[in-house]
Amino acid sequence: MSTRLALDCSTTGLTLALQKDDAEIFAFATTEARSSDLLPTALQSLFTQSATGAAQLTHIYVTTGPGSFTGIRLGLATAEALKMVNPAIAIIGLPTLHALAAQLVATDRPQGTFTVVTDAAGAQLYAQTFTAEGDAQTSAACVPATTSFTTPVYAPPLLMRAGALPLPTLSAQTLFTLAHQTSAHLPPQPVYLKPLTYKLAQ
Numbered sequence: 001m002s003t004r005l006a007l008d009c010s011t012t013g014l015t016l017a018l019q020k021d022d023a024e025i026f027a028f029a030t031t032e033a034r035s036s037d038l039l040p041t042a043l044q045s046l047f048t049q050s051a052t053g054a055a056q057l058t059h060i061y062v063t064t065g066p067g068s069f070t071g072i073r074l075g076l077a078t079a080e081a082l083k084m085v086n087p088a089i090a091i092i093g094l095p096t097l098h099a100l101a102a103q104l105v106a107t108d109r110p111q112g113t114f115t116v117v118t119d120a121a122g123a124q125l126y127a128q129t130f131t132a133e134g135d136a137q138t139s140a141a142c143v144p145a146t147t148s149f150t151t152p153v154y155a156p157p158l159l160m161r162a163g164a165l166p167l168p169t170l171s172a173q174t175l176f177t178l179a180h181q182t183s184a185h186l187p188p189q190p191v192y193l194k195p196l197t198y199k200l201a202q
Helices: 035-050 069-085 096-107 174-181
Strands: 003-008 014-020 025-028 059-063 091-096 116-118 122-130 141-145 152-153
Touching: 003 069, 003 174, 014 035, 014 141, 014 174, 025 174, 035 069, 059 069, 059 174, 069 091, 091 096, 091 174, 096 116, 096 122, 096 174, 116 174
Parallel strands: 003 059, 059 091, 116 152
Antiparallel strands: 003 014, 014 025, 116 122, 122 141
16 A cells, blocks of 8 residues: 655645545645645644554655745655654655646646746746646756746746736646656755855844
């Protein structure tokens, strides 16, 4: 028996999903601000609903970015904490932009190549172009927010520009669909495309 947990903290909001074998998916998703604060409670709720816990987990799939520095670290730290309880857990990384592309293929069915963009802060974007089937056509990159694209662009609400299309929230089903694609698997390490800088208080 396999009991799999999938979590995304790297985008706006939070998505959690738990599934035993191929049975019912227990899920939690929100786009609320500071939703990462809800992670411990939401995770415990999923364990209660599914009558399971860390000791029964066999796999954890966690998005590794590019995305929110804090969110990426939170997701990976949560996975590592659960593995401390159950060392047999396999932790597998999933690329964030690829996951969003898979969501678009499932819900919007793009007719051609398209580009996914998310906020990289500092007037920059994380961007990656995919085929209509959701296969990566370019590598993920950090680009200026003024960059023009030759394909349809999907963006979150705060990054909407003329002609852009809305980027949907990641669903639990999409995370598990991507988890089945071994070609999408990454080491459980953060994908940072820009340096992490800190400003010291004066």
